[in-house]
Amino acid sequence: MKKASKTAAAMAVLAGITGFMITGCSPAGTSPAQSATAMSQEDFDKAMSTPTKLTFWTWLPDVQNEVALFEKKYPQIDVTVENVGQGGEHYQKVRTALQSGDGAPDVIQLEYQYIPSFNLTNSLLNLRPYGADDISGDYVDWAWKQVSNDKGVWAVPQDVGPMGNLYRTDILEKAGITKAPATYEEYAADAKAVKEKTGSYISNLPTNDPAQVIGLLWQAGVKPFSYDGDKTVGINVNSAEAKKVLAYWQDLIQKDLISVDADFNDQYYQGLASDKYAGWLTAAWAPIFLQGTVENTAGKWAAAPLPQWSAGEQVSGNWGGSSDAVLKTTKNPIAAAELAKFINHDEESTKMFATKQFLFPAAKSVLEDSSYTDQKVAFFGGQQVNKLFGQISNTVDTDFQWLPFTEYAYSQFNEIVGTAIGAKGDLNTALDKWQETLVSYAKDQGFTVK
């Protein structure tokens, strides 16, 4: 969902163990060519009316409700939902199960940034022959691009996290600011005013959250990673554009206008509850997160698009969200593919995700549903937050790609760039070092670095 950065460290520890597992199952030669021919309606009807047991590993709470809709439509299919952990733990278990050749689930929840890692090991079922292309137009473009490439469709988008600016109107007003900053230049000026007049930080740049920083790079049009689906990767985390973004933050950090606390821990929540932070450049899932965590600030928040690098532009990045993928080891590919598609495509199911579990939808049907978008959120002073993030979602750059070893990239980010953020040090040098580390790792793993 959000990110697995906190578990990234744990995964790095286990990476030593899985390292041989990953390289153990060589993708070469073992892959049966995916037939591009569509399955026939007969095959589909037969599969969906044969008593079948499916296992679905996901950490999404209460997903049984959406699965129940699926089982209602296809009474012969019996789905067992298991929560084996979140983020890192979850992937670890999936890999262990794949490796041991037994006990792997049919369908898994998969965050966008880890899809290439599972493609590297050739573990995902190509959903294209199972009719995935038919629904490609029903999701926001950039989300569909995250789950598909020219070789296939690897997952179905479940939720996304287009980024915006959530801020405390009461604190900003005290600093004499009445509207959200439109550009980063204004944002820096506002940061100064907020710090001087109220003592709060306009926002925080975490030391432990690569996903947020990468979301901000995504917004700036930086393309730090690419992967051709085989053995060639592109690593460009220290490009001039990336350095420009981090130099901007470094300046604010060194002037003590932006705090550098680790996020998603008690201290961070206390900072949000106690006015230490006057805002958060965060994702579409954050409004609901704040409502649960810092109820005492209800009514004092507002949402706006991210500040822009050039005035008049409207672009955003993404932070978090996930998809559902089918593992190639499944014995019931048709039913499993239908489960992944159904819960993320059926109107009732996607609406339920959005209104009961508060996932920010990737499906257009929900984003165009006025009962969802027109909802006024009291926590945000009656603002139509869903509508705003729906608009922002349309401005997310579509061509962002990931490495097939995001765990490693994230853990190294924390170690190198995160540490530099915390030390208020030189972030450009840190980017160079991150680049160097990633390139040498990729070469060691036998990738060609473009």
Add this chain to the structure above:
Amino acid sequence: MTTMHITSDTTNEPAPPTTPAPRKKLRPRESQRSTLLTVLLWLCALYFILPLFWLIVASTKSNADLFSTFGLWFGKTFELWNNLVSVFTVRDGLFLQWVINTVLYAGVSAVIASILATAAGYAFAKYQFPGDKLLFSIILGAIMIPLTALALPTYLLFNTAGLTNTPWAVILPSLVSPFGVYLMRVYAADAISDSLIEAARVDGAGEFRIFWQVGFRLLGPGVVTVFLFALVATWNNYFLPLIMLNSSSLYPLTVGLAQQQAASAAGGGAQALFSTVITGSLVSIVPLIIAFLVLQRYWQAGLTTGGVKE
């Protein structure tokens, strides 16, 4: 700590239970209290009690109070009841299932582990057989290996046997307690005199009967100690069930609560269950506290009650 008590108690001469007389004698010593020592001990006590106090206080808070009020005192609202309701109702009351699982895993493991450890410790203390020194050294060595390090190999073994994601995967590895064997060996060596065993043999009792009807009874306090150690160890075990189990309905409290905690910080689809997790943690230690209170009298119950006249 407890081992220290027991070993020192047993090595002491069989002094009669404290009577008023010696206590009076001690009075003058009590008056020479060291202020420094008292302060240090108070600090130690605070160090151990504060986290517990925090847990109790935090269980009475809502999420908002949790992050906006002082940690070591009560918040603006008193939400203990609501939190308790939430603990037992979130996700259709899965918490209760976790309690039952934990009691089952920890209870079965502790009972069998203490019986096995007692039998092994007794055998090492009272019998001489070829290889006994070597075997005991191996057991001593096993104490040094943390369970966590064995978890992954154990997982691979269990997976081959098809036992992962079953209660056995948690119970079986918890049945052996090298430390318990060591403890029981030391304890049995002192608590059961060889002459008593000889006497039983003369009376015609078989070796197993001697162990079960004479030895085991004399070892009572030691058995309780091992039982409590095994109970706490299994109750608090996190890593083993984490890697062995996949179904939420099989989880023990540790893994279940950690899962809820993770769900609180999940971002998309998050359920802000912070206060629920904290209250759940409080509930989860209550049975352990009860077990200690109930069983501690067996420790105190004189080691001398079964004593032999030398």
